[in-house]
Amino acid sequence: MNAPDSQTCFSVIDGIIEAGRFAHARGWVPATSGNFSARIDANRIAITRTGRDKGNLTEADIAVVDLQSPLPPGLSAEAPLHVARYQASAHIGAIFHIHSPASAFVSRVHESQHQLLLHGWELEKAIAGVKTHEAIVLLPIFPNNQDTVTLAASIEERLQRTDNAAPGYLLAGHGLYAWGHDTREALRHIDALEHLIALQDRWNSKHQGITA
Numbered sequence: 001m002n003a004p005d006s007q008t009c010f011s012v013i014d015g016i017i018e019a020g021r022f023a024h025a026r027g028w029v030p031a032t033s034g035n036f037s038a039r040i041d042a043n044r045i046a047i048t049r050t051g052r053d054k055g056n057l058t059e060a061d062i063a064v065v066d067l068q069s070p071l072p073p074g075l076s077a078e079a080p081l082h083v084a085r086y087q088a089s090a091h092i093g094a095i096f097h098i099h100s101p102a103s104a105f106v107s108r109v110h111e112s113q114h115q116l117l118l119h120g121w122e123l124e125k126a127i128a129g130v131k132t133h134e135a136i137v138l139l140p141i142f143p144n145n146q147d148t149v150t151l152a153a154s155i156e157e158r159l160q161r162t163d164n165a166a167p168g169y170l171l172a173g174h175g176l177y178a179w180g181h182d183t184r185e186a187l188r189h190i191d192a193l194e195h196l197i198a199l200q201d202r203w204n205s206k207h208q209g210i211t212a
């Protein structure tokens, strides 16, 4: 395995620190919640250690993890959800996870439907590959589960057979995951999805019985 060049490592860690600040400033990662990761190379990712303030991350708060080895101690219990996504797609370069009030609440409201359909919003075009507000973007919702290894397996099984899925998913009563080919795209996706979730929920509550 080639060592990551230092430039790649720097930009990955900088991207995580920037995303942490961005999410913290918006109240999306209360009480050290959430976790942020980015790919260094084919076999390695950088990921935030457990219990760190996402608004004030430094290099010491970020661990480098080998995707093929057992996870080291000190990571978030949710690290298996990140690892499973990177293993499923070589195109994923960064994954961000937040506990925003909107994503925690809306995912719980819509949990029995197992998905939230985003439709009719200009902001959908912030999602890679979406060209029109007329697109229907499916955001999967999974029940929350403290056994994150089992949860990761059920998430990956469903994502592999889901078309038109957003680059993200909701965990009911918990929060939002989103990814992109690099830290910049992952940040754009989590920002867009966070807004789209709130918009769609407001629309659905005003138009009960009329869904996309």
Ligand SMILES: [Zn+2]
Pocket: 033, 034, 035, 078, 097, 098, 099, 174, 175
């Ligand atoms: Zn979480």
